[in-house]
Amino acid sequence: MINYKGDLLIVKATITMSKTLNLEIIAEVVEHKKHVDFLKKQKCDIIQEFYLSKPLPVSKLKKIWKCGNRF
Numbered sequence: 212m213i214n215y216k217g218d219l220l221i222v223k224a225t226i227t228m229s230k231t232l233n234l235e236i237i238a239e240v241v242e243h244k245k246h247v248d249f250l251k252k253q254k255c256d257i258i259q260e261f262y263l264s265k266p267l268p269v270s271k272l273k274k275i276w277k278c279g280n281r282f
Contacts, residue, residue: 241262
């Protein structure tokens, strides 16, 4: 995504159009910090980040939440 200017413009335009239509924006499979930073700057609503953690089973998530751990 970050490597090509055309890709950046498409993502920005998609986010802008979605915001105009009052749609929630979810970026999936975000793997790199530079992608997270870019999407936050663009005001993406939800970022599903492989950068912080691969998908986890519910049992593991419950343990993390119960202990108050933060990524």
